[in-house]
Amino acid sequence: MEGVKVLSESSAVLKSVPSKFNFVNEPTALNSDSIPIIDFSLLTSGHPHQRSRFIQELGKACQEWGFFILVNHGIPENEMKAMFEAATEFFNMPAEEKLQYEPKNASDPIKCGNFNVTDTSNHTFTLWRDYLKLYVHPEFHCPLKPDSLREALLNYSERTRKLARALLEAISETLELEKGYMEETLNLESLFQLFAANWYPPCPQPDRAIGIPPHTDHGLLTFLIHNGVAGLQIQHNGDWFNVNSPQNSILVNTSDQLEIFSNGRCKSLMHRAVLNNEKTRISIVVANGPSPNAIVGPAQPLAARDGRASYLPMKYMEYIEKQLTKSQVNGKSILEQMMIQDEK
Known part of the structure; x- marks a missing residue:
């Protein structure tokens, strides 16, 4: 299994992108200082006024942007750093050791490699990215090597799970639902957590390849941290924006299940990972969804x-499998296929 990392390192002077990666795109985007920054410490401060401000700002971010930068979230910097170190160790392992985790099917709980995508024009291309994807809750799965990965991942997945549940409880409050309604309806005690580490090496032609093409995420809330190299772009009101989240902050986006559950109030926005020709970008992603067996539809009080x-x-698991195997039908994403059209 020869990944993009090996390709970029083995070719001393890679001048052009091999044809299998060919995806013509325009990676430039606007810069914005309008992407909301949410201070999690306001929720936990114990001051009613600060808590009220947090709830108001969170609700506005979910409904107007679908993305926000979370600061003072309480996850120690050293635990975030440990995730990057363990992921780097994994990607540096010999190809033959990673080969056992090459996916047999889309729903394997441990898988790594790179990925082919077919677009709406039936053009198949390979992403300029190596990945490691793991199902970490309600069942925990992890490769045996490197030794550092299991402990780092157990800590980080538990921390992010608690954070996700606290944010979801607050979002439920912004939707004016009864306390505990979302928790019980979606069985968040058994919330589904997917971990992904992404490795994007420098690309000689960033406009001729892509890390991840435009997409939405399938869960409720997705958390992303990175190694200080920018590359995530989001689409807002028809324009693409660069997201330059500060070190040690968490970029949070509201995802498909939250848009469905909120009956369209919270937005699941398109986003993409673009490339650069100078530095390796590493992102650590945790997708937090409902319980795998939860049937997700609009919350009855909101409908x-x-x-x-x-x-x-x-x-929910059917939704994931649909997205993994056939994300487009007649040019429509899974989320668009779930929308009930207005009767004329």
Whole structure:
């Protein structure tokens, strides 16, 4: 299994992108200082006024942007650093050791490699990215090597799980749902957590390849941290924006299941990973979803408030499998396929 990392390192002067990676794109985007910055410590401060401000700012971020930068989140810097170190150790392992985790099918709980994508024009290309993906909750899966990965991942997945549940409880409050409604309806005690480490080496032609093409995420909330090299872009009101989140902050995006559950109030925005020709970018992603067996549809109180449900319900694991195997039908994403059209 020869990944992009090996390709970029073995070729002393790689002048052009091999044809299998060919994806013509325009990686430039606007810079914005409008992406909300949410201070988590306001929620936990014990001051009602600060808590109220947090709830208000969180609700606005989820409904207007679908992305926000979370600061003072309480996850120690050394535990975030440990994740990058363990991921780097994994990607530096010999190819033959990683070969055992090459995916047999899309839903394998441990998988690594690089990835082919077919676009709406039936053009198949390989992403300029090596990845490691693991299902870490409600069942924990982890490669045996490197030794540092298991402990770092157990710590980080537990921390992010608690953070996700606290944020989801607050988002439920912004939606004016009864306390515990989201927790019980989506069985968040058994929330599904997917961990991904992504390695994007320097690319000689950043406009002729892509790390990850435009997409939305399947869960409720996705957390992303990076090694200080920018590359994530989000689409907002038709324009692409660079997201330059500060070191040790967490970039959070509201995902498909939260848009469905909120009956469209929270937005699941398109985003993509673009490349550069100078530095390796590493991102650590934790996708937090409902329980695998939860059937997710619009929350009944919200659908009643709106006069109708705007999305069809679906079991969460079925949604994931659909997205992994056939994300586009007639040019529509899974999320778009779940939307109930207005009756004329």
